[in-house]
Amino acid sequence: MRSIHDLEPQLAANRRYWTGWAGVGGADEPDADVPIYRTDIPHSLLNGVLRIRNQSLDQAVETAKQRLAGSVWRWWVGADSDAGTADGLLALGATQFADLPIMAVDVTKLAPFDNPAELKIQPIAGRAEMTEYVDAYAGPLGIEGDLSRVVDREMGFAYPDVTRLAGIVDGRMVGTCTLSLGTDVAALYCIATDPGFRRRGIATALTLDALRIARLTGRRIATLQSSSEGALVYRRIGFETVGRYQRFAFPA
Incomplete structure (x- = not known):
């Protein structure tokens, strides 16, 4: 196992x-x-x-x-x-x-959590929703410039086994979470919340929704890479640090 x-x-x-x-x-x-x-x-x-x-x-x-x-x-x-x-x-x-x-969790052992009452979570489809999705995560993730190129890349993603979940409050997309099911380990990316809607449990709800989907597919383990701020949220869900990535840059 x-x-x-x-x-x-x-x-x-x-x-x-x-x-x-x-x-x-x-x-x-x-x-x-x-x-x-x-x-x-x-x-x-x-x-x-x-x-x-x-x-x-x-x-x-x-x-x-x-x-x-x-x-x-x-x-x-x-x-x-x-x-x-x-x-x-x-x-x-x-x-x-x-x-x-690098953090991981056993999705069969998720902590209970009640989603914020005002939050609706839905998968996105089509270019219009993708454009809104990219706009929602670009700021928190530090992606700048012409976001249409990011939308193009998302729409042309090489693998079909990616689900993008949007958190909606009062008709506005305020949170995102991407779930990749390309291997027998689920992987989460682009977990982001609009700064004006943080500390309301939105990122937690989106993450848990993705983990529940992973569990329904029969997967047991989910993984992600975290910022120091995000690690606090993920630890409360049940993630543990299991390794590390170092990232290096060469002079331009």
């Missing part, structure tokens, strides 16, 4: 989700030794390298720099990368950009 501490399936789910942003044929396979993905959206989550294994780091860095030139990109280092990758990247001129906790 899979445990929340089985890290490789969670990292595989993460690789699949981010390569999906590049669209069909726009990125390496998620299980490649050096999976590179590029969207040309100027945000550090949306372009990068997801791991390295069984490869020369020097050569992989040169290849990444060539393929990602002109974009804002980062290099992910988790337990699926070769030992010594972080130190090797630093030696090659990278700087550490972030250190993210």
Whole structure:
């Protein structure tokens, strides 16, 4: 039986989700030794390298720099990368950009929670709803500029097994949560709440709704990467920190 501490399936789910942003044929396979993905959206989550294994780091860095030139990109280092990758990247001129906790929960053991009475949760479909969805998470996630490019990427996502849940209050979309079911581990992304509607349980409700969907599909484990602020919310739900991602940037 899979445990929340089985890290490789969670990292595989993460690789699949981010390569999906590049669209069909726009990125390496998620299980490649050096999976590179590029969207040309100027945000550090949306372009990068997801791991390295069984490869020369020097050569992989040169290849990444060539393929990602002109974009804002980062290099992910988790337990699926070769030992010594972080130190090797630093030696090659990278700087550490972030250190993210990888959190997981057993979805069969969810804590009880009553959704805010005013909140309606619904899946989104179609470009008009997608445009509103992207607009709702762009600000909290720090995505700026022409959001139509983000909408295009969401609409052209490489994999069909992604559900996007919107939190609606008084007819306004105030929260988002994306659920990826591309592997046997559920993975959550784009969990965001409008600043004016925080501390009302909206992010908790959206996260739990996604986890219930995952449970209905027969999955047992769900994973996400968290900010320090978000980790407090997820711990209350039952998530535990099971690993970490370091993310590195090279000079432009």
